Amino acid sequence: MLQSLEKLGANPAADQFRSVLEKLGELLPATTEDERWDKLELLWTDELDEMDGLTTEADESLVAALEAHVSKHMEYYLKFSAME
Numbered sequence: 001m002l003q004s005l006e007k008l009g010a011n012p013a014a015d016q017f018r019s020v021l022e023k024l025g026e027l028l029p030a031t032t033e034d035e036r037w038d039k040l041e042l043l044w045t046d047e048l049d050e051m052d053g054l055t056t057e058a059d060e061s062l063v064a065a066l067e068a069h070v071s072k073h074m075e076y077y078l079k080f081s082a083m084e
Contacts, residue, residue, distance in 0.1 A: 010065035013058040020051050 002021065005014035021027065024043045028036045054062065070077055 005062070005065075008062075008065040008069055010058070010062040012060075013054060013062040013065075016051070016055060016058045020048065023048055023051065 002014055002017055005011075005017060023045070024040075026039075026043060028039055
C-alpha cells in the first residue's frame with residue numbers, strides 16, 4: 001500500500017502511513033485479510049490510536065492523487081461502467 005500511495009503521488013498520505021508502519025515495528029504480511037487483522041491487533045498500541053486517520057493534508061493529497069489518476073486513465077475506468 002505504501003508503494004501505491006507513493007506511485008500515485010499522495011506523498012503526505014504515504015508519509016503518514018510510513019509513520020504508522022514504523023510505530024508498529026513490524027511489517028504486516030501479505031497474507032489473508034484475517035491474518036493481517038490478527039497481526040495488526042497484536043501490534044496496535046494506544047499511541048497508534050492518535051494516528052488512526054488521515055490528517056486533512058494527507059486526505060486532500062490522496063483525493064487529489066486519485067482524481068488525477070482516474071482522469072489520466074478515464075478510458076480504462078469507462079470500460080467497466082460500460083460492462084454493467
